[in-house]
Amino acid sequence: MSLIVQKFGGTSVANPERIRAVAKRVAATRAEGHSVAVVVSAMSGETNRLLGLGRAMAGRPLERELDALAATGEQVTSALLAIALADLGVPARSLLGHQVRILTDSAFTKARIKAIDASQLSKTLEQGHVAVIAGFQGIDDDGSITTLGRGGSDTTAVAIAAAIKADACEIYTDVDGVYTADPNVCPSARKIDRISYEEMLELASLGAKVLQIRSVEVAMKYGVPVHVRSSFSDVPGTWVVGEDKSFEAVIVAGVTSDKNETKITVRQLPDEPGIVARMFEPLAAANISVDMIIQNVSADRTTDLTFTVPRTDAQKAREIAEQVAREIGAKGVTSDDDIAKVSIVGLGMRSHAGIASRMFRLLANEGINIEAISTSEIKVSCVIAAKYHELAVRVLHDGFGLGKAP
Amino acid sequence: MSLIVQKFGGTSVANPERIRAVAKRVAATRAEGHSVAVVVSAMSGETNRLLGLGRAMAGRPLERELDALAATGEQVTSALLAIALADLGVPARSLLGHQVRILTDSAFTKARIKAIDASQLSKTLEQGHVAVIAGFQGIDDDGSITTLGRGGSDTTAVAIAAAIKADACEIYTDVDGVYTADPNVCPSARKIDRISYEEMLELASLGAKVLQIRSVEVAMKYGVPVHVRSSFSDVPGTWVVGEDKSFEAVIVAGVTSDKNETKITVRQLPDEPGIVARMFEPLAAANISVDMIIQNVSADRTTDLTFTVPRTDAQKAREIAEQVAREIGAKGVTSDDDIAKVSIVGLGMRSHAGIASRMFRLLANEGINIEAISTSEIKVSCVIAAKYHELAVRVLHDGFGLGKAP
Numbered sequence: 147m148s149l150i151v152q153k154f155g156g157t158s159v160a161n162p163e164r165i166r167a168v169a170k171r172v173a174a175t176r177a178e179g180h181s182v183a184v185v186v187s188a189m190s191g192e193t194n195r196l197l198g199l200g201r202a203m204a205g206r207p208l209e210r211e212l213d214a215l216a217a218t219g220e221q222v223t224s225a226l227l228a229i230a231l232a233d234l235g236v237p238a239r240s241l242l243g244h245q246v247r248i249l250t251d252s253a254f255t256k257a258r259i260k261a262i263d264a265s266q267l268s269k270t271l272e273q274g275h276v277a278v279i280a281g282f283q284g285i286d287d288d289g290s291i292t293t294l295g296r297g298g299s300d301t302t303a304v305a306i307a308a309a310i311k312a313d314a315c316e317i318y319t320d321v322d323g324v325y326t327a328d329p330n331v332c333p334s335a336r337k338i339d340r341i342s343y344e345e346m347l348e349l350a351s352l353g354a355k356v357l358q359i360r361s362v363e364v365a366m367k368y369g370v371p372v373h374v375r376s377s378f379s380d381v382p383g384t385w386v387v388g389e390d391k392s393f394e395a396v397i398v399a400g401v402t403s404d405k406n407e408t409k410i411t412v413r414q415l416p417d418e419p420g421i422v423a424r425m426f427e428p429l430a431a432a433n434i435s436v437d438m439i440i441q442n443v444s445a446d447r448t449t450d451l452t453f454t455v456p457r458t459d460a461q462k463a464r465e466i467a468e469q470v471a472r473e474i475g476a477k478g479v480t481s482d483d484d485i486a487k488v489s490i491v492g493l494g495m496r497s498h499a500g501i502a503s504r505m506f507r508l509l510a511n512e513g514i515n516i517e518a519i520s521t522s523e524i525k526v527s528c529v530i531a532a533k534y535h536e537l538a539v540r541v542l543h544d545g546f547g548l549g550k551a552p
Numbered sequence: 553m554s555l556i557v558q559k560f561g562g563t564s565v566a567n568p569e570r571i572r573a574v575a576k577r578v579a580a581t582r583a584e585g586h587s588v589a590v591v592v593s594a595m596s597g598e599t600n601r602l603l604g605l606g607r608a609m610a611g612r613p614l615e616r617e618l619d620a621l622a623a624t625g626e627q628v629t630s631a632l633l634a635i636a637l638a639d640l641g642v643p644a645r646s647l648l649g650h651q652v653r654i655l656t657d658s659a660f661t662k663a664r665i666k667a668i669d670a671s672q673l674s675k676t677l678e679q680g681h682v683a684v685i686a687g688f689q690g691i692d693d694d695g696s697i698t699t700l701g702r703g704g705s706d707t708t709a710v711a712i713a714a715a716i717k718a719d720a721c722e723i724y725t726d727v728d729g730v731y732t733a734d735p736n737v738c739p740s741a742r743k744i745d746r747i748s749y750e751e752m753l754e755l756a757s758l759g760a761k762v763l764q765i766r767s768v769e770v771a772m773k774y775g776v777p778v779h780v781r782s783s784f785s786d787v788p789g790t791w792v793v794g795e796d797k798s799f800e801a802v803i804v805a806g807v808t809s810d811k812n813e814t815k816i817t818v819r820q821l822p823d824e825p826g827i828v829a830r831m832f833e834p835l836a837a838a839n840i841s842v843d844m845i846i847q848n849v850s851a852d853r854t855t856d857l858t859f860t861v862p863r864t865d866a867q868k869a870r871e872i873a874e875q876v877a878r879e880i881g882a883k884g885v886t887s888d889d890d891i892a893k894v895s896i897v898g899l900g901m902r903s904h905a906g907i908a909s910r911m912f913r914l915l916a917n918e919g920i921n922i923e924a925i926s927t928s929e930i931k932v933s934c935v936i937a938a939k940y941h942e943l944a945v946r947v948l949h950d951g952f953g954l955g956k957a958p
Contacts (some may be wrong), residue, residue: 162605162608162609165609166609196628199568199628199632200631200632200635202568203568203571203572203632203635203636203639204635204636204638204639205639206639207635207638207639208634208635208638208644210634210645210646211631211632211634211635211638211646212631212635214627214630214631214634214646214648215627215628215631215632215635217627218624218627218628221620221621221623221624221627222602222605222621222624224620225606225617225618225620225621226605226606226609226617226621228614228616228617228620229606229609229610229613229614229617229618229621230609230610232610232613232614232617233609233610233611233612233613238614239616240616240617240620242620242697244650244695245695245696266695289650289651289672290651291648
């Protein structure tokens with residue numbers, strides 16, 4: 147008998163009919179002799195509806211209250227699924243963040259899990275119940291309800307799996323796994339059977355959108371085997387697991403792109419110690435997460451600094467950059483929304499030379515100009531004009547031979 | 553500076569606009585220097601929507617989960633009102649049943665409050681916050697969410713007022729107070745300025761519907777002055793308070809009627825000790841609350857037994873009565889849905905003779921036949937044919953001089 151955590155996202159629990167289908171799947175897993183804890187998201191659209199109500203009340207709604215509001219979405223789904231399970235003769239109990247107890251910090255709307263006291267959950271499972279846990283939510287030291295931010299139910303599921311030492315964490319979603327590229331952009335994309343946590347981290351953060359990045363961090367930290375799969379079929383999906391030697395053979399695991407960033411360039415900063423810190427400290431204070439940072443080689447004691455930020459933060463980031471630029475005597479600030487970032491990701495890059503230059507050549511062959519480059523051990527990212535982004539993904543995907551079975 | 557509890561029902565918080573109006577009223581009370589705890593219901597229609605979802609999942613949904621589901625309605629309102637208050641510059645925090653802590657028994661869907669640990673609430677108020685408490689909900693010894701049944705937010709408000717020793721508990725509703733009769737039925741009905749807990753209990757249980765009966769019991773037990781008033785005007789409403797000598801002058805405080813009962817008659821029961829208990833024990837076990845019970849004078853060692861039950865329970869009650877009738881050898885069971893109960897209520901009845909006979913005469917003058925009679929110290933109820941119920945209310949109301957100012 148295994149201990150399995152199953153997580154179902156918003157589209158999998160979109161209406162009573164789908165919730166019943168989820169209940170059948172959970173019941174089938176339990177009928178195979180497994181002990182099951184389920185983590186659910188809000189019914190699709192529900193979180194937006196709730197936050198919309200909150201925003202209708204005030205221009206700057208209290209974040210503590212937005213969390214109390216949004217947490218009701220998962221509470222509703224967990225109760226409905228417990229009801230559906232009981233209707234199939236499966237004993238079930240819903241558990242909310244404060245009942246499990248999922249303890250978080252007090253960063254409302256984007257809290258982080260500090261600890262899980264799984265004694266209540268373990269008791270529920272030992273009594274033969276399916277535990278239906280409301281994802282996305284926790285409770286802080288004051289007893290206030292917190293939420294983990296968008297996609298937080300994945301993190302709940304993996305953290306729960308780690309806390310109860312589950313044999314696997316199954317993430318059910320509306321796609322059947324992680325692909326080598328976005329199939330909508332790249333028809334030759336194929337499903338990846340196994341991928342390492344490290345590669346998944348880079349793919350997720352770059353926009354693969356099947357699995358929330360923080361959940362992968364937690365899975366890696368605690369070695370939780372994660373199985374991303376479709377809630378609409380029984381076909382195996384993609385296993386996200388610890389690295390082993392077999393991964394080295396694959397040079398590039400996937401190609402991904404992101405059109406939701408804005409590139410900001412600060413021209414002719416004085417090239418002095420501490421200048422870069424002065425630029426990024428106020429951005430961090432404003433909670434703007436900076437993605438790529440590229441500083442060009444300096445000349446005549448000045449340097450150009452380019453960075454990318456989520457487009458939703460671009461306005462604020464540009465204002466901050468302009469303020470700092472004035473203070474430190476930089477020449478000026480420009481920004482460009484019309485960009486895309488394409489990236490190749492693969493553990494094999496660590497032991498194979500020339501991957502980056504091959505990427506640049508493949509893009510150049512299509513006349514695609516590279517505006518900025520950033521590399522890490524297992525990733526190379528290029529900023530290009532937005533209009534080329536689909537073309538770039540296809541060219542890189544097929545150029546690195548991802549379309550064929552490995 | 554007073555400590556005031558204000559409770560707003562579903563129609564008062566039906567949409568963001570109304571919630572903002574509630575926030576303004578709370579802010580105004582606070583601006584007068586009072587400390588305020590607010591109790592809110594779910595937005596009107598929301599509880600039905602949630603329970604409808606639950607019932608769409610299963611024929612007999614788990615009651616524990618129905619409570620977790622329904623409790624989200626008040627959670628949403630409390631968060632929205634806290635947001636609206638903060639937007640007006642009033643510091644506010646929502647508090648849920650498990651946060652206040654409102655401890656109840658485990659009778660899901662109809663739990664009773666056992667205790668309130670108001671330390672968290674007092675701390676919130678001392679810090680200068682308005683506490684916005686989700687009504688209708690609590691938590692049992694296991695940490696499961698419970699709800700108090702329909703109208704439970706009134707009970708939450710009064711129990712909170714008792715726990716923090718508030719100076720008053722204001723119940724805001726869509727009517728401007730308690731009337732001597734239903735104004736829709738009786739045009740000469742007038743608002744009552746002051747009424748005793750005892751009278752209010754009889755009026756509420758008989759269908760006055762302004763104030764949940766259990767909340768009046770709690771108010772009476774702890775001596776909480778309750779002010780029932782309109783959320784749409786500043787006109788004073790009705791104070792529900794402890795009895796004093798001035799009440800004795802008023803013989804009949806109000807006339808009320810109930811069309812939602814069914815009369816069940818068991819004919820020719822053996823007139824033996826224990827027979828009546830055998831009839832009502834299984835009804836109690838089935839959680840059917842029996843209202844009037846009338847046993848006629850026995851003849852030839854048999855007796856007829858008549859009782860009324862809520863119409864929603866009539867089918868089940870009749871089945872149980874028929875089963876018991878067979879077991880004990882009664883002649884048969886009849887039931888009648890086409891009835892109404894009209895009642896007169898007043899503390900003054902205790903010291904004035906002839907009130908009941910005057911009621912019977914007033915009904916007889918209109919040709920209204922009385923099918924059953926039940927009396928208590930401060931109430932006389934008659935069962936009549938349903939078609940007469942509006943006429944009976946008007947005749948009694950004006951016959952006892954209620955249309956004029958006292």
